[in-house]
Amino acid sequence: MEWVDEALVLSVRPHGETAALVELLTREHGRYLAMVHGGRSRKNRPVLQIGNHVDVTWKARLADQLGHANVSIRRGFAAETMNDRLSLCALTSLCALSRTLAERDPHPSLFEVSLFVLGFLDDATVWPALYVRWEMALLEELGFGLDLNECAVSGLTDDLAYVSPNSGRAVSVGAAAPYVDRLLTLPGFMLSGRRGVVTRDDMLAGLKLTGHFLEHRILVPREALMPDARVQLPALLAREKI
Amino acid sequence: MSDKIAGPEIERLISLLGRMPGLGRRSARKAALALLKRRDDLLMPLADAMRDAAEKLTECVQCGNIDTISPCTLCADPRRDQTMIVVVEEVGDLWALERAGAVRGLYHVLGGHLSPLDGIGPDRLNIAKLVKRAHQPEVTEILLALNVTVEGQSTAHYLTDALEASGVMLSRLAQGVPVGGELDYLDEGTLLAAFKSRSKV
Numbered sequence: 001m002e003w004v005d006e007a008l009v010l011s012v013r014p015h016g017e018t019a020a021l022v023e024l025l026t027r028e029h030g031r032y033l034a035m036v037h038g039g040r041s042r043k044n045r046p047v048l049q050i051g052n053h054v055d056v057t058w059k060a061r062l063a064d065q066l067g068h069a070n071v072s073i074r075r076g077f078a079a080e081t082m083n084d085r086l087s088l089c090a091l092t093s094l095c096a097l098s099r100t101l102a103e104r105d106p107h108p109s110l111f112e113v114s115l116f117v118l119g120f121l122d123d124a125t126v127w128p129a130l131y132v133r134w135e136m137a138l139l140e141e142l143g144f145g146l147d148l149n150e151c152a153v154s155g156l157t158d159d160l161a162y163v164s165p166n167s168g169r170a171v172s173v174g175a176a177a178p179y180v181d182r183l184l185t186l187p188g189f190m191l192s193g194r195r196g197v198v199t200r201d202d203m204l205a206g207l208k209l210t211g212h213f214l215e216h217r218i219l220v221p222r223e224a225l226m227p228d229a230r231v232q233l234p235a236l237l238a239r240e241k242i
Numbered sequence: 243m244s245d246k247i248a249g250p251e252i253e254r255l256i257s258l259l260g261r262m263p264g265l266g267r268r269s270a271r272k273a274a275l276a277l278l279k280r281r282d283d284l285l286m287p288l289a290d291a292m293r294d295a296a297e298k299l300t301e302c303v304q305c306g307n308i309d310t311i312s313p314c315t316l317c318a319d320p321r322r323d324q325t326m327i328v329v330v331e332e333v334g335d336l337w338a339l340e341r342a343g344a345v346r347g348l349y350h351v352l353g354g355h356l357s358p359l360d361g362i363g364p365d366r367l368n369i370a371k372l373v374k375r376a377h378q379p380e381v382t383e384i385l386l387a388l389n390v391t392v393e394g395q396s397t398a399h400y401l402t403d404a405l406e407a408s409g410v411m412l413s414r415l416a417q418g419v420p421v422g423g424e425l426d427y428l429d430e431g432t433l434l435a436a437f438k439s440r441s442k443v
Contacts, residue, residue, distance in 0.1 A: 011359050045391075049392050049431070051392065073430055073431075076434065078431065079434050082395045083438070088395060088396060089396075229396075
């Protein structure tokens with residue numbers, strides 16, 4: 001049993017003295033665990049950093065086995081972001097949340113979006129909005145996509161400005177009036193086809209919105225906690241100069 | 243065929259030696275045999291040294307270093323630069339820096355790095371003492387000599403925040419081409435770091 005694919009490194013754990021157990025988000029094969037012999041070697045340590053884009057060759061005698069992998073670097077996103085706490089936090093958060101995906105269940109479109117977001121981590125005016133859209137994509141892949149096409153109350157497709165924290169459906173300004181304090185703000189950039197300047201407040205509102213659904217739909221039912229990096233992300237974004 | 247080649251005491255010795263880093267069962271057998279052959283000049287002194295170290299082993303109350311005295315040998319040395327604290331993840335990192343003789347300052351051992359994956363948060367590391375030490379009037383610089391990994395640098399960013407209020411100068415180790423490094427053999431991350439840290443000649 002053998003396949004070749006590209007992947008993002010989600011986590012690395014030492015195994016014995018020289019090997020490493022790696023968790024990868026592959027394009028065609030989904031989230032995969034594998035043993036990398038010599039994974040703690042001087043040669044492989046820079047490659048096996050969280051967030052790196054790698055080429056993988058996975059081999060095992062049977063498909064069900066853990067298998068072992070050979071990895072080589074494509075793009076070192078970890079090294080690119082290491083000196084910037086905000087983008088490093090986003091990279092860590094993206095990798096930590098990707099671990100909520102079911103094992104060996106392919107999500108090629110999410111993989112593509114992930115690469116796209118990571119590719120923009122050096123531009124803080126762009127990536128936070130992309131990151132929020134990535135979390136939307138993650139929710140969708142996990143079966144909890146937000147319905148932002150029309151107002152849940154009136155059916156209108158204009159003036160959508162809020163989201164119901166229970167149903168995940170958009171609500172228009174007019175219909176939201178009696179319940180505003182209980183609804184989540186929907187920033188314009190999260191609606192498909194919208195263009196224009198994305199402010200820091202928009203980014204923070206987007207993070208709050210997706211964070212709410214990630215927590216209540218994905219993490220709480222699994223008795224899992226929000227990853228530390230994701231918890232810190234809004235505070236850092238609010239504070240750091242971008 | 244039985245794996246045992248000697249009595250239980252020797253087997254226990256081999257088994258324990260085999261748990262040392264870098265030693266498998268085969269190497270452990272060789273080491274055990276060497277010890278048994280040199281009972282008086284190696285085995286007994288080694289056993290005494292190990293017992294002695296095990297009895298006196300302690301963690302330095304100031305820096306978290308492992309030594310047989312507390313404060314440790316390095317903290318108690320008045321010749322060391324008291325104005326600089328070098329923060330490292332593990333005692334092994336401290337030993338590496340001491341081997342190089344690169345710094346003459348004091349150390350602070352965190353005892354690991356932040357790792358959400360392993361449930362290691364700031365409260366599990368030796369950070370509170372570091373913040374306290376940073377507020378001592380003689381301290382003017384704190385060097386964050388942490389591993390250049392995602393976890394190591396996340397820890398460095400956290401410490402930067404935690405130490406901000408102390409007002410001391412924070413620095414970190416340079417990243418780039420190692421001594422003896424040939425460019426075509428270096429990984430992309432190292433080359434990128436070296437490029438970003440390029441200096442005027």
